[in-house]
Amino acid sequence: MSDFFGEINPPQRLLMGPGPVNAHPRVLRAMSADLLGQFDPEMTAYMNEVMALYRGVFQTQNRWTFLIDGTARAGIEAALVSLIEPGSKVLIVRSGRFGLLLTEIAERLGAAYSTVDAPWGEVVPMARIREAALDYRPHVIACVHGDTSTTMAQPLEGLGELCREIGALSYVDATATLGGMAVEADKWGADIVTGGLQKCMGGPSGSAPITISDRAAEFIFSRRHTEKGIRTTDAEDGDRARIGSNYFDLAMIMDYWSDKRLNHHTEATTMLYGARECARLVLAEGLETRFERHAKAGAAMAAGARAMGLSVYGDDRYRMTNVTGIHIPAGLDDAAVRRRMREDFEIEIGTAFGPLQGKIWRIGAMGYNAMKHKVLITLGALEACLRAEGFAVTGSGVDAALEVFNG
Template sequence: MLFSELHTPKRTIMTPGPVEVDPRVLRAMSTPILGQFDPAFTNIMNEVMEMLRQVFQTKNRWAFPIDGTSRSGNEAILCSIIEPGDKVLVPIYGRFGHLLVEICERYGAEVHTLECPWGEVFEPQVVIAEIKKVNPKIVAIVHGETSTGRIQPLAEIGKACRERDILFVVDAVASIGGVEVKTDEWYIDGLIGGTQKCLSVPSGMAPITYNDRIETILFARKKVERGIATEEDLRFTRSKHAISSNYFDLSMLQDYWGPRRLNHHTEATSMIYALHEGLRLVLIEGLQQRFDRHMLHEKALIAGLEAMGLRLFGDSRHKLPCVTCVEIPNGVDGESVRKMLLDEFSIEIASSFGPLHGKIWRIGTMGYSCRKENILAVLGALEAVLIRHGVNVIRGEALQAALDEYKVTRLAGMAVEKSS
């Protein structure tokens, strides 16, 4: 049987991930392969680490990608600090909180959960009260929850954790590169990002960073394994068998990414190229400018959706700027709408999970997908498809509302230029 060359259809991807990859990242991926210990390549690795520090807003020594999809980063940090019987508190306000619970349980943690309705987030004092009650070793939480389109305030929770010497681990897969994430200022000990969302790099790496509080645990575990642990080391670890993963052992990955360059695995060379270019583009644009861009296109999208007569889902005070959740009108087959958008307009939006499945659509405005032409395309196409499905939308207003939003922003920008 003969197989033809790949010819993938051109899509406008407006999901919460994966998103459209910046063409400059795709070009970087075609760069010739180098050996993983070639000085030219290890220099690229060093630059990736420095750019990650800037994007994560941290002075941590360690900032590097885990080879694997985003959850590999969650697992790498959690498995490297959890020992059987450790108490871990996981506040859950969407699907990916449940994922953190599963990972922690697999490594033997005693997991305590706190839940709120999907579409809401926690008041920090509620989480802090539970921290005082449970007294966990680790608090693990999602920053931007794509299943509900909400963003959890972290600063007060992080400060409370640090005051009680509790490790604070944050899944920022959906927010990094699109929303403010202040690793050091928010007292985050371990942070996990993703490539396939606001960084506009293909899925396949999970950039992480962690501080010396976590590194102390890693060093103590090594000394326990070698039988040379001191009483001080035993304050941070109890079991030489705590880590059951070789691939995700951060102490071994440190030796690979650090100056020793000890072989751990064969690096995903082309993905490092992609991450390098993706991070470079974030920093060239500027973090604040990038955050502002995501908020601008979010405002235009919301203006259009509401002008069409659609209702947004969830607590608007804590909306994740790069994911907009839309209630599916009564009597409408949400999957039929998504299929027609894809078949007739080559536009992809997402459904949701669990209690929200069949109730909302999720429209992502992330990274390279977060562009004016994409916003206008999805609004025009969605209006047409809903009309075809018999929905009584307000015709002709969605695009006009979005264009008005862009005009207001453009005029405001001109005013700033004149006054500067």
């Protein structure tokens, strides 16, 4: 490593997997702005702007709307560790890998839990969630909006109403849909919703937007325990069990993002600049326009796949618009097709996890990549790779996709 590996110089690859995808160039440029001190007035003003912008992105009036410094998974854990007390009962809605992740985290937090499951590729009807909740009487209901592992989007209408009825708080992981499909925190009545930047928001992984309802914030503040070293005699501690993590203590993080500006971590300034630019792009485009762009790209991808003789995975009524699962035809070498895509075309498409490993490809069209030419290029390349691997393509995927875009 005489030259210490040389300058960063990644290939210009088109990332059409389930995420991360290519960041919008404006986001990367915003991230090269010079740093600020964490309590400089310009920095705290940017923090306040980020709060306002993400209220728009999450379609919420929630005061507590900000960023967790870590990947999308950090947002999930921050929400759960702050909502779940030892012995809390959690109802988990599961039909994919990220539903399993919620279980995993709840177990580590020492929660009791029950699950309401659907097979991968399906969703759980709200009526079944309701039935399970009335039976189990959980403190928290946790679910995933778009589970990229299965490409399904879980309907969430009625979640908040149900939770208010039984006195529970709700959590929604919207990592894979935020900025691409309608994530309506207030309409759902969800108490905490978290996201990430690396999918439909068109930024890099490393910052997790979060929004918290007033009632959830009130609960979390009842667990507040201001940390030693910055606590003063007027520290307002709550009387409930202290949150089991310092880094993910949403009470302290809210105090940091509030006018109190109580020091916690050192805000990841460059990621904040990026998150701010992602939200500006989303809101300037307009949510409806943006969702429509994703819907069209997803529909074109599915139509293209079908025209070539491939079959699309999962229940059409509930498929996410921004990532499409495609059954890998029997006898075809999954890895060989993806290798050709990458090596000949510099296009990445995704494989799958768990029960779907080797069974489906996941092709994303999200954020900056939910664009006509990128969908067409991907389908054209896929057709060539399928033919090269001996698959009898039945029609033009590109033509079928064009029809969706132009029709």
